[in-house]
Amino acid sequence: MLNRPDDYQKAIDFHGHCCPGLTIGYLAAKAALEHLKVERAEDEELVAIVESDGCGIDAIQVLLGCTIGKGNLIYKDHGKQAYTIGNRKTGQAVRVVMTGDMVPLTPEQEAIKTAVFSGQATPEQEEAWQKLQSERTERLLSATPAQQFKVQDVELKLPSEAKIFKSVICEYCGEKVMEARARLKNGKIACLACTEEYTRGW
Numbered sequence: 001m002l003n004r005p006d007d008y009q010k011a012i013d014f015h016g017h018c019c020p021g022l023t024i025g026y027l028a029a030k031a032a033l034e035h036l037k038v039e040r041a042e043d044e045e046l047v048a049i050v051e052s053d054g055c056g057i058d059a060i061q062v063l064l065g066c067t068i069g070k071g072n073l074i075y076k077d078h079g080k081q082a083y084t085i086g087n088r089k090t091g092q093a094v095r096v097v098m099t100g101d102m103v104p105l106t107p108e109q110e111a112i113k114t115a116v117f118s119g120q121a122t123p124e125q126e127e128a129w130q131k132l133q134s135e136r137t138e139r140l141l142s143a144t145p146a147q148q149f150k151v152q153d154v155e156l157k158l159p160s161e162a163k164i165f166k167s168v169i170c171e172y173c174g175e176k177v178m179e180a181r182a183r184l185k186n187g188k189i190a191c192l193a194c195t196e197e198y199t200r201g202w
């Protein structure tokens with residue numbers, strides 16, 4: 001595809017490459033903007049709750065202006081291609097879930113993928129993988145949103161407003177840490193990086 005929409009190209013530039021995962025995030029973001037009838041967030045009026053950390057999240061950040069730094073991108077490790085986008089101004093929110101099936105890879109294609117991801121691919125395998133990825137991407141771009149996403153109004157449940165916490169000094173590494181994240185280790189203040197997690201496995 002030669003004539004890519006500007007916003008799609010921006011997402012590709014930010015992410016570093018064009019791939020099916022990024023494209024799913026791009027299409028989900030477009031579906032959410034359309035459903036909410038809003039534009040990209042200049043400030044923090046939009047908030048995105050994402051349930052996986054794959055390539056698609058980079059498109060969400062570019063298209064919606066929801067980023068970790070601004071505090072309006074919330075990541076939940078659910079392993080789902082689901083994106084809840086809320087508008088803080090109106091309280092309206094939409095959940096966009098990928099429902100369409102990617103065409104499964106054939107055993108030969110799986111073998112190519114494994115070779116590519118292990119860094120052992122031959123130039124021919126690299127080329128075959130790139131071609132396959134762009135075919136899968138084109139297929140996604142040519143389907144309608146209704147064919148690949150479930151788009152539903154949902155109630156916007158946001159975590160409490162960001163608070164300002166005092167900083168304390170970790171007595172082990174000497175670095176400043178937010179009080180709410182500090183621990184005690186042998187009776188001394190410790191940051192999480194200096195604390196070994198105590199766990200009994202549950």
Ligand SMILES: [Zn+2]
Binds near residue numbers: 021
């Ligand atoms: Zn990618």
Ligand SMILES: [Zn+2]
Binds near residue numbers: 170171172190191192
């Ligand atoms: Zn420390």
